[in-house]
Amino acid sequence: MRVLPFSHGELTSRITGIGGPQAAPEQIFSLLNKYKISPTRQRIKIAQVLLTCHTHKSADQILEEVNRERAYVSKATVYNTLNLFVKKGLVKEVVIDPSKVFYDSNTSQHHHFYNEENGELHDVDLDKITVAKLPEPPEGTEVQCVEVVVRVRKRNPAG
Numbered sequence: 001m002r003v004l005p006f007s008h009g010e011l012t013s014r015i016t017g018i019g020g021p022q023a024a025p026e027q028i029f030s031l032l033n034k035y036k037i038s039p040t041r042q043r044i045k046i047a048q049v050l051l052t053c054h055t056h057k058s059a060d061q062i063l064e065e066v067n068r069e070r071a072y073v074s075k076a077t078v079y080n081t082l083n084l085f086v087k088k089g090l091v092k093e094v095v096i097d098p099s100k101v102f103y104d105s106n107t108s109q110h111h112h113f114y115n116e117e118n119g120e121l122h123d124v125d126l127d128k129i130t131v132a133k134l135p136e137p138p139e140g141t142e143v144q145c146v147e148v149v150v151r152v153r154k155r156n157p158a159g
């Protein structure tokens with residue numbers, strides 16, 4: 001398992017500790033440095049949207065939020081930056097299916113509820129799900145982690 005410089009809790013308190021609803025650019029700046037990501041203005045803006053509060057956002061949602069006030073960043077830059085953040089371990093990628101990829105600021109191991117109707121993703125603590133049986137992993141590989149997506153929908157009132 002990868003060991004991260006600090007846990008999500010620490011990350012959140014680091015960011016929300018000083019600046020209220022939006023993390024200060026200087027905080028993001030030092031955080032990016034810590035993850036060995038060179039902090040360009042665009043990366044700081046994207047990290048700010050992604051890390052200020054814990055959510056699961058799609059690349060398109062991030063794109064929209066980053067450019068809400070004025071056009072800061074192109075779509076390609078957002079995608080490239082998100083890939084870089086994932087590679088460096090700053091955020092985690094949660095792939096529901098190829099058209100539904102979320103970026104998660106909680107980088108610790110955990111499971112998710114995925115609501116098929118509204119497309120929302122919610123965290124489930126690691127110890128809330130036990131996987132009783134796993135097949136032998138393919139030759140030459142080992143199980144790195146098991147993260148489960150539980151798909152939910154609105155209960156049918158008729159039962």
Ligand SMILES: [Zn+2]
Binds near residue numbers: 104111
């Ligand atoms: Zn999550």
